[in-house]
Amino acid sequence: MNESDVLTALGGLGVLLGIAGFAGVLIPGLNASFVFVALVGVLAGVQGARYLIRRSGLDYAATDPGDPERRYQVPVPGDEIRGHDGYRSGRGRAGRRRSGSGRRRRGRVPRTLRRRIEAATVETIRLREHCSAAEAERRIEAGTWTDDPIAARYLGADVPLSLSTRVRRLLARSPRQAQAARALDALEALRNESAERAAIGSGGTADRADGDADAEADGANSVAEGRT
Amino acid sequence: MRRIDTNRWVGIDGAALVAGAAGVLFQRPALLLVAALGVVYTAYAWFGDAPEPQLAVERRVGNADPDPEAEVDVTVEVRNVGSRTLTDLRLVDGVPPALAVTDGSPRHGTALRPGAGTTFSYTVEAVRGAHEWEPLTAITRSPSGSREQSVDVEAAEPTSLSCTPTLEAIETLPLRGLTTPYAGRVSTDVTGSGLEFSSTREYRRGDPLSRIDWNRYARTGELSTVEFRQERAAAVVLLVDARETAYVAPDREHRNAVERSVDAAAQAFASLLDAGDRVGIAALSPRECWLAPGAGRDHRNRGRELLASHPALAPTPPEQSYLSSSAIRRLRRRLPADAQVLFFSPLIDERAVEVARGLDARGHPVTVVSPDATATDTVGRRLARLERRNRLTRLRRAGLRVVDWGAEPLGARVARAERRWSG
Structure with a gap:
């Protein structure tokens, strides 16, 4: 407690004594000492309430030694994608929006879930149809890459929705997440369709379980490979 | 050393003041007694500090060189070498991050007089790698628990555990066409002596008698020489993607992709050496890791040791970031001109x-062996899985061989891929 605190306390005590003295003199029937004690009580109550309010904003603190019993935990791929707006991709890789030309810079990870789904859709269409990225983007804009209007609209296509679909969208708890899931359903269907087509083309059966239906590429690879 | 206020008694002074104020205003002596009790607790919290622990730690590991998945007992002995009694002492041992505790607990709570000691033990499951114990964390508290102090205490002797798996070869490991001039098992288009028939040609003076086609001579009376495909050895570099980004797993129970990659590389190393190829090891990691292609028993032992304990291939990720461009340039300079690459990577990013x-x-x-570390239970995870599958397709379209390795054993997966490649 420094000098100014002591002076403040003495000043406060003087004020209290003064108020109590005046009250005892001016108001008949009131005891000056009772007024003083009551004022001290009121002030103590106010101060106590302040302390209790301060306590409500404090958490119990303790040293956190971690979980030495458990093995080091590594992330699951995709966990760095947290939401639709403004997240940065994980592990310090800076996200990058599209450049002015409308082309995504190679090797950069888009910032939002929607943009990453869009990038994956462009890639899937490009690999399936053997077309350019611009052509794939055109199909996404037109919404012709899927039969699901919700998935198409999620990626920016202007396709009509039925009344019941609109109502369901309004009532959905997290509509953006639900739309993203629909877009992924459509994208997976597109990939599996490509896989089946590739497998039939190479005389085999689609092997969706391990995502290995690009067998024809491997077959062609082994044939084309030169030997020294 | 770290000191913190625990906030355990914050607010007791306020409660005492409120009770006192109510007692005064309503003229209730009982409330004043409650306030007095609050004052006593406030004083109890104010006085007394957390003592600084001065401890001697000795840690013993049951088996410092266990086999993978072996249970290893760890015993920790802690003695109070200070002059103050530690009334509330909590101990947390620094188990290496790659090891899981399977029995007992690395935590211990006790009180120690000066000169007194305590012992606790627990069991860990060994995994591949060299593991160093971290310092034990000792936490003391004041008697009221309002203040806390923690220190890291090193054991008298550093504690380590080294787990080196034996090299187990998979049955076959198909390689691509590039070979060395040495005899081996990779069939080439160069004709000469070998096992696989290639063609016949007109006999030339000096051709060995064993390669003359005597049946044809009997039929036509003309001498001709049988040509075989020459089988040569390959030089293979096993390249493990051990960047921080490659440390991923589909869930908490599974081993991460780098651990699986190193296991696969160990199998490939043994398999290729057994087949007579020259094999080297490298890692995409901020920590330098390189073993030039070679053969022989000493080389096998060096490779086994490197795969087991090199820091670049540790089961936990590196702390520093990956300097990709310079590391790749260095790797390219080191690769022998006739070397092919077996690249083990979860293909989690474009790099x-x-x-x-x-x-x-x-x-x-390049042949890519890609352990699948993706999952499908959230939107983000499903998207990451799709992105990886697109990467696999792009690599295949670019002419690379790709083994997409899921949960099944690597040998079975490679055998399936080989049937496709030779089909």
Whole structure:
């Protein structure tokens, strides 16, 4: 407690004594000492309430030694994608929006879930149809890459929705997440369709379980490979 | 040393003041007694500090060189070498991050008089790698628990555990066409002596008698020589993607992709050496890791040791970031001209694809073995899985061989891929 605190306390005590003295003199029937004690009580109550309010904003603190019993935990791929707006991709890789030309810079990870789904859709269409990225983007804009209007609209296509679909969208708890899931359903269907087509083309059966239906590429690879 | 206020008694002074104020205003002596009790607790919290622990720690490991998945007992003995009694002492041992505790607990709570000691023990499951114990954390508290102090205490002797798996070969490991001039098992288009028939040609003076086609001579009376495909050894570099980004797993129970990659590399190392190929090891990691292609017993032992305990291939990720460009350039300079690459990567980002395609384009045929670390239970995880599958397709379209390795044993997966490649 420094000098100014002591002076403040003495000043406060003087004020209290003064108020109590005046009250005892001016108001008949009131005891000056009772007024003083009551004022001290009121002030103590106010101060106590302040302390209790301060306590409500404090958490119990303790040293956190971690979980030495458990093995080091590594992330699951995709966990760095947290939401639709403004997240940065994980592990310090800076996200990058599209450049002015409308082309995504190679090797950069888009910032939002929607943009990453869009990038994956462009890639899937490009690999399936053997077309350019611009052509794939055109199909996404037109919404012709899927039969699901919700998935198409999620990626920016202007396709009509039925009344019941609109109502369901309004009532959905997290509509953006639900739309993203629909877009992924459509994208997976597109990939599996490509896989089946590739497998039939190479005389085999689609092997969706391990995502290995690009067998024809491997077959062609082994044939084309030169030997020294 | 770290000191913190625990906030355990914050607010008791306020409660005492409120009770006192109510007692005064309503003229209730009982409330004043409650307030007095609050004052006593406030004083109890104010006085007394957390003592600074001065401890001697001795840690013993039951088996410092266990086999993978072996249970290893760890015993920790702690003695109070200070002059103050530690009334509330909590001990947390620094178990290496790659090890899981399977029995007992690395935590212990006790009180220690000066000179007194305590012992606790627990069991860990060994995994591949060299593991160093971290310091034990000792936490003391004041008697009221309002203040806390923690220190890290090193054991008298550093504690380590080294787990080196034996090399187990898989049955077959198909390689691509690039070979060395040495005899081996990779069939080439160069004709000469070998096992696989290639063609017949007109007899030339000096051709060995064993290669003359005597049946044809009997039929036509003309001498001709049988040509075989020459079988040569390959030089293979096993390249493990051990960047921080490659440390991923589909869930908490599974081993991470780098651990699986190193296991696969160990199998490939043994398999290729057994087949007579020259094998080297490298890692995409901020920690330098390189073993030039070679053969022989000493080379096998060096490779086994490197795969087991090199820091670049540790089961936990590196702390520093990956300097990709310089590391890749260094790797390219080191690769022998006739070396092909077996690249082990979860293909979790575009950089891995660029590395594989870059090496392949520079004349080192690349085969990618990709442990699948993706999951499908959230939108983000499903998207990551789709992105990886697109990367696999792009690599295959670019002419690289790709083994997409899920939960099944690597040998079975490679055998399936080989049937496709030779089909």
